[in-house]
Amino acid sequence: MILTNIEFSEFIKDFETTLKQLFREKGDINQLSLERGLPPSIMTEIMSKTPLAVAIPEQYGGRGSIVKECLGLLAAASYESLSLSLIFGINIALFLEPVSKYANEVVKKDIFDRFLKNQNMGGLMITEPDYGSDALNMKTINREVENGFQIKGTKHWQGLTGAADYWLITSRKENSNGELGRDIDFFICDVSQPKQQVVVEEYFDNLGLYMIPYGRNILDLEVPREYKLEPETTGIKMMLDVLHRSRMQFPGMGMGFIKRMLDEAINHCSNRIVGAGNLLSMDQVQFQISRIQSAFTICSAMCARSSEISGIEHNLAAEGLEANSMKAVVTDLMQESSQMLLQLSGANGYKITHIGGRGVMDSRPFQIFEGSNEMLYAQIAEMVTRQMKKQKLSNVFDFLKDFKRTADACLYFKNDLNFNIDNNIPQRKLVDLGKIVSRIICAGYVVDLANKGFRADLADNCITSVRQEVSALVCSFKFSNTVNIIEDYTGNSSWMEFV
Numbered sequence: 001m002i003l004t005n006i007e008f009s010e011f012i013k014d015f016e017t018t019l020k021q022l023f024r025e026k027g028d029i030n031q032l033s034l035e036r037g038l039p040p041s042i043m044t045e046i047m048s049k050t051p052l053a054v055a056i057p058e059q060y061g062g063r064g065s066i067v068k069e070c071l072g073l074l075a076a077a078s079y080e081s082l083s084l085s086l087i088f089g090i091n092i093a094l095f096l097e098p099v100s101k102y103a104n105e106v107v108k109k110d111i112f113d114r115f116l117k118n119q120n121m122g123g124l125m126i127t128e129p130d131y132g133s134d135a136l137n138m139k140t141i142n143r144e145v146e147n148g149f150q151i152k153g154t155k156h157w158q159g160l161t162g163a164a165d166y167w168l169i170t171s172r173k174e175n176s177n178g179e180l181g182r183d184i185d186f187f188i189c190d191v192s193q194p195k196q197q198v199v200v201e202e203y204f205d206n207l208g209l210y211m212i213p214y215g216r217n218i219l220d221l222e223v224p225r226e227y228k229l230e231p232e233t234t235g236i237k238m239m240l241d242v243l244h245r246s247r248m249q250f251p252g253m254g255m256g257f258i259k260r261m262l263d264e265a266i267n268h269c270s271n272r273i274v275g276a277g278n279l280l281s282m283d284q285v286q287f288q289i290s291r292i293q294s295a296f297t298i299c300s301a302m303c304a305r306s307s308e309i310s311g312i313e314h315n316l317a318a319e320g321l322e323a324n325s326m327k328a329v330v331t332d333l334m335q336e337s338s339q340m341l342l343q344l345s346g347a348n349g350y351k352i353t354h355i356g357g358r359g360v361m362d363s364r365p366f367q368i369f370e371g372s373n374e375m376l377y378a379q380i381a382e383m384v385t386r387q388m389k390k391q392k393l394s395n396v397f398d399f400l401k402d403f404k405r406t407a408d409a410c411l412y413f414k415n416d417l418n419f420n421i422d423n424n425i426p427q428r429k430l431v432d433l434g435k436i437v438s439r440i441i442c443a444g445y446v447v448d449l450a451n452k453g454f455r456a457d458l459a460d461n462c463i464t465s466v467r468q469e470v471s472a473l474v475c476s477f478k479f480s481n482t483v484n485i486i487e488d489y490t491g492n493s494s495w496m497e498f499v
Contacts, residue, residue, distance in 0.1 A: 054072075123159055141171055149187060184238075245323075298446060388421070
């Protein structure tokens, strides 16, 4: 079967049918989700559809690394299982796309062949026990040896720990004086080869995402010289390009998940009778589900935008504003949508075997990994305030109305955004400002999608919902709160002494 000869609509329909049969007809994803991992027979059947072909270039037998197809695959998977979608997301954004773009040509064919024919999988190792988001200070080292590079260090919280056939490993060059270089190097590790086995020291009991193994990995490897990735300029910019592209694929994982939350909420509330009517007839329920529907619309618009700008032919190292906005906003929306479905489902929602309860646990780490959302929001605000200082502007609306990514959408928020900021904004206020700016950027995506013919009623409702959220965030930003923690709070603070 030549994958490139199959229309994507046919390819994805076949994949969706397979997942539905495996998770809802032949098996029960609610019961499967009680155990860690996924039965090998089910995973084998899923991978027999060669889903990862979407991220492999045509010249190597894949479908061509088209962003639209990658996001479509992630959405199809996340409608049935967010864990499964993340497995594909790790493989696509954190291994296959970096290899396609930066690996030595002599190693690509064998790697892609094994993904297409042998159902291989790959992941990325950046995070270390003492260095999470502070990746530039990682202590994993590489040094040149006779036949290539030796890599030594410890990595943890890698998705697919112990299960991946390949790893991309980040490290820093050890100089002759024993100090570590400032740049970051990437190496491919093939665990099937001698001297490249990764030792799993511990598997973690992760709170959600049961299907994916996480743990602590000990590295003492020797990889061939041609297994080093080749950056266009520096390794740090290559890492930013990889991470920003990955963040721009989060909407794909969010798309199917949020749609499932929406469909389940509408179905449950339509059929749940309370008194003389169903839950859907209640105003508060309408409001809650409209929030999920707004999330569906925003995520749709993000997917459209990502499809335009995040292909491997683009360098995204400098696109932190949009990458951070997409990742932070969509993961907040995923968590909020699952929380609302759980609430609407009542006691039944509070089960790991319920799609809502499981969704709360599975979507929560998305707000943490690849940059915690609070950190990303602060970075968004810092990017904006730096530009404002350069232009000698202090009024937020005056800046955003002429800023490319917010120019159209910010007109909907004019009354709320007409305030000034000073040069010394506390970090807690930077987070608020980042939330405001990111939501206006995303509202701009919705406006763009509506102009292309997307349903006007969904877009209008979404803009209204975002306006309410931005209004609340502006109030939070303006509210003066400098409260600090009282570390020694135990003295004279027991209520029992006053009763």
